[in-house]
Amino acid sequence: MTAENRHWIDLKRDADSGIESLRAHFRGHAYDPHFHDDYCIGYTEQGVQQFNCRRQVQRSTPGNAFLLEPGEVHDGEAPQQEGFTYRILYLPKDWVHTQLNGLFDTLPDQFEWHVDATLSNDRRLIGSIASAFLALHQGESRMVRDACTDQMLTQATAHLQWRKRSEDPRQPQLAERARAYLHDHIHQDVGLTDLAQTLNTDRFRLSRAFKTAYGLAPHAYLIQLRLTQARRLLALGQTPAQVAADLCFADQSHLGRWFRRAYQLTPADYRRRCTDLPD
Template identity: 40%
Template structure:
């Protein structure tokens, strides 16, 4: 995908959706604050990419590795006018758990990564090799070997115990009630007052609790749910216009704008990548 601004992206997705990869160069593109249901491991090839994650600002320069846990809210943009080029792979938690179980020959706990940016040439080299194999059409056996090596090295060299403080019990309850309401009917046009009533608090208390628990506003979270639903429909082959109408977006262009801001590729590029598998 090229958009005429110097930005481009190439995307790959496995048949089951448990593994995704993207190679991209962004100068003007700005990621809206979002999260993934997956682990996301990236390596910056050129330039500097800046983002906020877990309440702090970070910059990944050439050769550095990015590590996001599932549901880690973050944004992203070029740190300067020259832009940045990076490779990133997204791995479903079940896939990671299965790889770790194979390595340890027993059921393994899911890892957590404390540092969103790592300066580790070994991890960078492993990620580049895995990424090149995925986008380059390497044989399945080779891909699986590189996947095992990459996940194993990420866990050995970078996984840590969680350091994020737990939200107070009352705050967590408010956020969970609101989250359940949004998950129960993500296409509903829910006013703030109604969501606050479902959570049992004021609108201000709801926003503060939700932001603390999930790292984003309720409206951003709802949009993310709709975009994830759109991804599933696109992967099943649904026409983009129908997907837009079926997931709460005004039209195809509205879906496309937000899809790019969250995932870095257009709905059409995502759909084609899945169809080519």
């Protein structure tokens, strides 16, 4: 059995909100470690969905919802032969923050949402995710889509906390500075030695601090950062060749290899599903 007939993916993107809705089935290995810039909220429909997140092995089964913050590194696999099926919504951070202004009379200064626990068996939350997924995926009227996503966010607030946007004191300052540098230089061919010299340290100390803080080595984090940006650019209609050149991938096939390892879709297929533009 080939990878192609072990897996299937149904992905759509809501043009108004930028929310992506995905229903997928996987057997065996699903995803390499990666992260998203979005809030990810979904539920397991069938089978056992196993993934590493927050330095723990998470096992989601039917009746479990899962919630991931932007930037949380995770992977995915099916530990049982029949595989797993799940539904997930990728909620853009800016969209979430805009909606929260309507849900709450006052918001903490410089706020952001923090997920209490990755997994939940809250039936009301799962029901609200299911309703929002169907409204978005099936292209219901804007009024219905808005009502369903509002209800989902309302249910999700019971599982989230406010966290002030600030440097986390638990994370080494060296790792914070390195991460900020990578974000600022995403379009440049950054070398590890150059990065270490910029931060007045050595490559080995930098790599240890970074991996402790973020769960990935600097080079792996930079690749994932570029892949999240690639998703954004492809969804706006840029071609894979343009995106590969803009984000310092060696060529389009280089982008394609990394993109498929992270998302199980080629860049051209992802672009087509989001924009309906030809490959």
